[in-house]
Amino acid sequence: MSWNSWEEFWDMGGYAVFVWGSYSVVFAGVALELWLAMRRRSAVLGSLRRNREDAQLGDPT
Amino acid sequence: MFWLQYAAPQRLYALAGRIYPLAFVLAAVLTAVGLYLGFWVAPADFQQGQAYRIIFVHVPVSWMSMLIYVAMAFWALLGLSFKTRVSGMMTQALAPTGALCCFLSLWTGALWGKPMWGAWWVWDARLTSELILLFLYLGYIALTRAIDDPRRADRAGAVVALVGVVNVPIIYFSVKWWNTLHQGASVSLTKSPSMAAIMLWAMLVMTLAFWAYAVGMAFYRVRQTILEREQDAAWVGELKEIAP
Numbered sequence: 184m185s186w187n188s189w190e191e192f193w194d195m196g197g198y199a200v201f202v203w204g205s206y207s208v209v210f211a212g213v214a215l216e217l218w219l220a221m222r223r224r225s226a227v228l229g230s231l232r233r234n235r236e237d238a239q240l241g242d243p244t
Numbered sequence: 245m246f247w248l249q250y251a252a253p254q255r256l257y258a259l260a261g262r263i264y265p266l267a268f269v270l271a272a273v274l275t276a277v278g279l280y281l282g283f284w285v286a287p288a289d290f291q292q293g294q295a296y297r298i299i300f301v302h303v304p305v306s307w308m309s310m311l312i313y314v315a316m317a318f319w320a321l322l323g324l325s326f327k328t329r330v331s332g333m334m335t336q337a338l339a340p341t342g343a344l345c346c347f348l349s350l351w352t353g354a355l356w357g358k359p360m361w362g363a364w365w366v367w368d369a370r371l372t373s374e375l376i377l378l379f380l381y382l383g384y385i386a387l388t389r390a391i392d393d394p395r396r397a398d399r400a401g402a403v404v405a406l407v408g409v410v411n412v413p414i415i416y417f418s419v420k421w422w423n424t425l426h427q428g429a430s431v432s433l434t435k436s437p438s439m440a441a442i443m444l445w446a447m448l449v450m451t452l453a454f455w456a457y458a459v460g461m462a463f464y465r466v467r468q469t470i471l472e473r474e475q476d477a478a479w480v481g482e483l484k485e486i487a488p
Binding site for chain 2: 186192195196197198200201202204205206208209212213216217220223224227228231232234235
């Protein structure tokens with residue numbers, strides 16, 4: 184398949200709303216999931232680091 | 245059995261940390277190849293024109309929505325049978341990606357249904373059973389998050405995952421068992437695919453991409469669950485990402 188122009192590609196034979204509406208939401212969903220998972224990782228690591236520092240501060244030795 | 249050593253959370257944490265980057269790279273490469281094949285190599289469909297190109301995401305996310313639920317049921321069964329701690333963690337790690345795939349299946353299906361059937365949604369067996377799958381995912385996530393004790397949360401979640409898995413063959417065979425508006429399978433194990441080879445290849449590559457993404461996501465996510473549950477264990481305090 185060779186598209187004659189970028190306009191033709193973006194137009195998707197008149198189905199642009201449906202095709203790009205599908206792909207954009209799929210990619211947005213994946214990006215959102217990745218972002219949430221990375222945010223959770225930094226939250227978990229942050230709280231573990233804080234616990235560790237608190238434990239060291241409270242250590243009587 | 246060799247894989248039983250990964251039933252220890254510490255081992256799984258390390259293994260998952262090695263797997264997820266590879267899985268994400270694989271997913272990115274396969275997505276690039278799949279989209280190239282799907283948009284630049286595959287021709288327009290003779291009946292559906294360019295709209296059919298939704299298939300390259302719709303079928304992969306739909307398959308993954310079912311496959312991830314089956315994987316969850318597998319871990320749930322393992323957890324209930326052998327009381328391995330990591331089973332519940334894996335089940336929980338898979339659920340959000342499954343729910344996302346299920347939602348995306350319904351979303352892309354609606355955007356494909358509108359131009360082809362003239363309706364965003366119909367109460368047909370395939371669509372309805374996929375909607376039930378979304379509720380099963382959301383129910384599983386809500387239930388396991390509502391129970392504070394991780395062991396009880398895992399057990400309750402495992403029951404939901406196992407009971408709900410009967411819905412998966414219902415989704416899969418719905419287009420055969422009932423007279424549905426949704427078209428029959430384009431690809432099945434029993435007969436040769438009813439689509440052009442290049443379209444089939446693009447779809448399979450995209451399916452592998454989503455599979456790799458789901459694997460990467462589950463292993464990425466399970467590491468945080470392990471850290472939360474094992475936070476008092478000595479090995480967690482010694483991790484280089486926590487102890488600088």
